[in-house]
Amino acid sequence: xxxxxxxxxxxxxxxxxDAVRAQPDMEVLGVAKxxxxxxxxxxxEKGFALYAAIEEREHxxxxxxxxxxxxxDELVADADIVVDATPSGIGAENKSLYEExxxxxxxxxxxxxxLVDVSFNARSNFEDATDADHVRVVSxxxxxxxxxxxxxxxxxxxxKVRATLVRRGxxxxxxxxxxxxxxxxxxxxxxxxxxxxVETIFDDLDIDTLGMKVPATQMHMHSLxxxxxxxxxxxxxxDLFADESRLFLIPEHMAIDGSGKLKxxxxxxxxxxxxxxxxxxxEESISTVGRDLYLFQGIHQExxxxxxxxxxxxxxxxxxDAEESIETTDExxxxxL
Amino acid sequence: xxxxxxxxxxxxxxxxxDAVRAQPDMEVLGVAKxxxxxxxxxxxEKGFALYAAIEEREHxxxxxxxxxxxxxDELVADADIVVDATPSGIGAENKSLYEExxxxxxxxxxxxxxLVDVSFNARSNFEDATDADHVRVVSxxxxxxxxxxxxxxxxxxxxKVRATLVRRGxxxxxxxxxxxxxxxxxxxxxxxxxxxxVETIFDDLDIDTLGMKVPATQMHMHSLxxxxxxxxxxxxxxDLFADESRLFLIPEHMAIDGSGKLKxxxxxxxxxxxxxxxxxxxEESISTVGRDLYLFQGIHQExxxxxxxxxxxxxxxxxxDAEESIETTDExxxxxL
Numbered sequence: 001x002x003x004x005x006x007x008x009x010x011x012x013x014x015x016x017x018d019a020v021r022a023q024p025d026m027e028v029l030g031v032a033k034x035x036x037x038x039x040x041x042x043x044x045e046k047g048f049a050l051y052a053a054i055e056e057r058e059h060x061x062x063x064x065x066x067x068x069x070x071x072x073d074e075l076v077a078d079a080d081i082v083v084d085a086t087p088s089g090i091g092a093e094n095k096s097l098y099e100e101x102x103x104x105x106x107x108x109x110x111x112x113x114x115l116v117d118v119s120f121n122a123r124s125n126f127e128d129a130t131d132a133d134h135v136r137v138v139s140x141x142x143x144x145x146x147x148x149x150x151x152x153x154x155x156x157x158x159x160k161v162r163a164t165l166v167r168r169g170x171x172x173x174x175x176x177x178x179x180x181x182x183x184x185x186x187x188x189x190x191x192x193x194x195x196x197x198v199e200t201i202f203d204d205l206d207i208d209t210l211g212m213k214v215p216a217t218q219m220h221m222h223s224l225x226x227x228x229x230x231x232x233x234x235x236x237x238x239d240l241f242a243d244e245s246r247l248f249l250i251p252e253h254m255a256i257d258g259s260g261k262l263k264x265x266x267x268x269x270x271x272x273x274x275x276x277x278x279x280x281x282x283e284e285s286i287s288t289v290g291r292d293l294y295l296f297q298g299i300h301q302e303x304x305x306x307x308x309x310x311x312x313x314x315x316x317x318x319x320x321d322a323e324e325s326i327e328t329t330d331e332x333x334x335x336x337l
Numbered sequence: 338x339x340x341x342x343x344x345x346x347x348x349x350x351x352x353x354x355d356a357v358r359a360q361p362d363m364e365v366l367g368v369a370k371x372x373x374x375x376x377x378x379x380x381x382e383k384g385f386a387l388y389a390a391i392e393e394r395e396h397x398x399x400x401x402x403x404x405x406x407x408x409x410d411e412l413v414a415d416a417d418i419v420v421d422a423t424p425s426g427i428g429a430e431n432k433s434l435y436e437e438x439x440x441x442x443x444x445x446x447x448x449x450x451x452l453v454d455v456s457f458n459a460r461s462n463f464e465d466a467t468d469a470d471h472v473r474v475v476s477x478x479x480x481x482x483x484x485x486x487x488x489x490x491x492x493x494x495x496x497k498v499r500a501t502l503v504r505r506g507x508x509x510x511x512x513x514x515x516x517x518x519x520x521x522x523x524x525x526x527x528x529x530x531x532x533x534x535v536e537t538i539f540d541d542l543d544i545d546t547l548g549m550k551v552p553a554t555q556m557h558m559h560s561l562x563x564x565x566x567x568x569x570x571x572x573x574x575x576d577l578f579a580d581e582s583r584l585f586l587i588p589e590h591m592a593i594d595g596s597g598k599l600k601x602x603x604x605x606x607x608x609x610x611x612x613x614x615x616x617x618x619x620e621e622s623i624s625t626v627g628r629d630l631y632l633f634q635g636i637h638q639e640x641x642x643x644x645x646x647x648x649x650x651x652x653x654x655x656x657x658d659a660e661e662s663i664e665t666t667d668e669x670x671x672x673x674l
Contacts, residue, residue: 162499162562162629164501164503164547164560166501166503166520166549166551168520179595179597181552181553181554181555181597182553182555182595182596182597183503183505183551183553183555183556183557183558183595183596183635184594184595185558185594185595185619185622185633186594188589188594188619188621188622188633189621189622189624190622190624190631190632190633191624191626191631208562208626208629208631210501210560210631210633212503212558212560212633214503214520214551214552214553215518215551215552215553216518216519216520216551216552217518218518218519218520219520220520221520221522221549223501223547223549223560225499225545225562252525257521257522257523257525258516258519258520258521258522259519259520260516260518260519282522282525284525284526285522285525285526285527286527287526287527287528289528289545292499292545294527294528294545294547295527296522296525296527296547296549298520
């Protein structure tokens, strides 16, 4: 069994912990957290060994009545691999800790690409991560773009990608974020940093991206244009995407008009936390005009990278190939059912 | 003096009335309204003659203590031109009334293009409206796109336009509109109807548009891509746009990050109702990648068509050419100052 340490138990970390626990070939050695809060309480209730990410704060956990299994150093030393799910920039600070104990580490998309040996998307470049010490699971938006671009490149060839990313202002729990009643060009400068991030997965891709922020918390929405190398029927693209387990085509008859109903559907289906691990592509939106393909896709920023983290564990440790890993992850989580 | 009747005194009608009053060559003969409300009260206070748009409802105005000058039939009969500013679809119902009295009429962008002889944008096709009986001032979004496309076509040539229109869910007063906390692909099908609407102004234009709706009320935001026929420096495009009175380039030093601060700036500047009649283009966003031009622009849905309605009056009646009319309208309203 692969012993997985999870450093950071917030939006991503807690989901990765649950997903690791669901795998037949890995288990959660422990989770590290900087301070006691509702998430720390839940970790204990779920039976995860809780480690203090900052030694000087151990007493806060004691005062909150939460048992600490040890320090994050011990956790990292004993693990086969660490998933660093700390906030953007903290992963970089933690790198020396992982190096000290020679424990390979996965980082999240908020870290710089040059922190790591490989940026990772399971569908696109699984094998590149084999034996790497430091691997970055790319951001939710880059994951969502990569999953669509990979099959299009392989099947038709891609001349250019242009995408407008209409981003949720913050996650549901991020009560300090905005905007309220506004539409912000964000970043104002074009192209945005999202395109170059996708190029960490496909280094020869021509992609320009534009970002905005709006008063929504549930999902990002991509307005995507891909100029293909050949003219293709929209129906063929739909068939191509239907074969991809991490692309969910929302059928018209479901009458899902936005992320609200989509998340409600996921909750009704009993998915943990209402997570939507797949790209949610509106099937009716998939259209072609000459060589230009267009579509709308919802990207659940809290969860779409979770299966990617699981696959990255196997990729780094070389315990499965892409197809085996993705199939196992999808089956255990209930993706693409 | 051109006698202008305004049928419909809501979001657009009340603004057109004020703008007509500001012109040296026209006056408001009267405004027609279907029911008494705060806007009807204000019309009386401003000294506009108020007409009942529906005869059977005249008593409602009496009961509200509002003096009615007559019926809409009398208003239309006596006017040189009618600006129909009624809700979408009602303009079409009113067409026979205007025909009965042989009064030329302007309609708003919510009406179908085939209702009228000409679809109108002052910058793009002013002369086409001369002597037309039925002219449609295109929608706020189409107006905003046309103002940018016209100079680009004339100067560089346009191969293709791709635009994502992130639309405000409703106007500030439309309390029955949504969404709350969502990003809706709207319409879900691609391309949206906005592209063909722009083609009523430029009939040989290649344009694909995608629409969304978000929880904001202040302005639409366009993510615009124009593939030009030649490679151009972004600085040249900025210079080109700086010469267009109805394109306002938001300079970086103003620190205006979205429509909230932009509207606040317009209010601080003493503009009536905080109206932003110009396209508000973030100057920093104007970028080129090869032949691809990108930019973000805010479109104030309540007001950008107001100067266009004024120019359309002169275009239809042949009392000024495009340059004269636009200059007069801009000066009297304070556009491009």
